[in-house]
Amino acid sequence: MSLSIHSTVKLNSGFDMPLLGLGTFRAEGKETVNAVREALAVGYRHLDTAMMYRNEKEVGRAIHENGIDRADLFVTTKLARDGQGYRETWRAVEASLENLGLDYLDLYLIHWPVESLMHETWKAMREIAQKGLSRSVGVSNFTIRLLEELKTESDFIPAVNQVEFHPFIFQEELLGYCRKAGIQLEAYSPLTRGRRLDDPRLVEIAEKYNKTTAQILLRWNLExxxxxxxxxxxxxxxxxxxxxxxxxxxxxxxxxxNDMDENLRFIHPDWAPPEWGS
Ligand SMILES: NC(=O)c1ccc[n+]([C@@H]2O[C@H](COP(=O)([O-])OP(=O)(O)OC[C@H]3O[C@@H](n4cnc5c(N)ncnc54)[C@H](OP(=O)(O)O)[C@@H]3O)[C@@H](O)[C@H]2O)c1
Structure with missing residues (x-):
């Protein structure tokens, strides 16, 4: 597969999404600005933030300082769990746009499913896309059951589902489901949050390619x-x-x-969907 840092996938919205982006969870203040600045200099064009990370302003600052053409960037942010519902979703997207200093987002995601509000939240998300406040909209941490539930009241399909995805949680069934449904899967915590980078099987493969174990994990996503x-x-x-x-x-x-799967999640908050188990 011939790929480059510029490689993109086509979303069901018709827009292109770069395959590689910079995550910013737990990046704070000036370090966020510096990280985004460095990433843009290296050639990343896709940035992932969230209202919950409290660093949208810093991500926005680094973008504006860089002076990069907006059309060349892909910016994702996410609707927080405690701000869902129809009106709340509208308020939240406006606040995120203001924090980032942008006129539009490339991708707006429901960060965590709140089942009791899911359909009204999704109605607002659809309108946000229709009005162009975000070019694409999607979900995060949605299971197959929740994606099916969403379909019971809307024929509008999420462009993306962002979930934890690395060989220790190879969500093959969800990946297959999303492919079939035209939903792009996006991997969070692709480096196991740094916790499994010394796994001997990873080390052996990394040595073979003269790469680091982090690079093996990321290339596995891309493949x-x-x-x-x-x-x-x-x-x-x-x-x-x-x-x-x-x-x-x-x-x-x-x-x-692919055989390393042990359904191991490094992100598993109290509010996770029940089918994740305890
Ligand atoms: N939708 C969701 O619910 C959700 C949940 C979690 C994450 N996310 C998104 O996904 C992004 C990535 O996930 P994540 O932050 O949980 O974890 P991750 O990307 O798997 O791992 C990040 C950790 O690995 C370290 N690291 C990065 N590159 C490394 C390398 N080459 N070698 C060794 N260590 C390395 C980082 O340290 P340093 O920073 O100190 O270098 C950091 O401690 C997040 O930042 C966020 O944008 C979304």
């Missing part, structure tokens, strides 16, 4: 056609996480990685 958003505030790692295009994983190594 699956999954958008990936590694977070780092460390300049050398921001560069490392974008050096993914001078190798590809062979079938044998993909099979080893």
């Amino acid at each position: 699956h056609g999954v958008v990936t958003i590694p977070k780092s505030v460390t300049p050398s790692r921001i560069r490392e996480n974008a050096a993914l295009y001078d190798f590809s994983l062979d079938q044998e190594d993909m099979a080893v990685l």
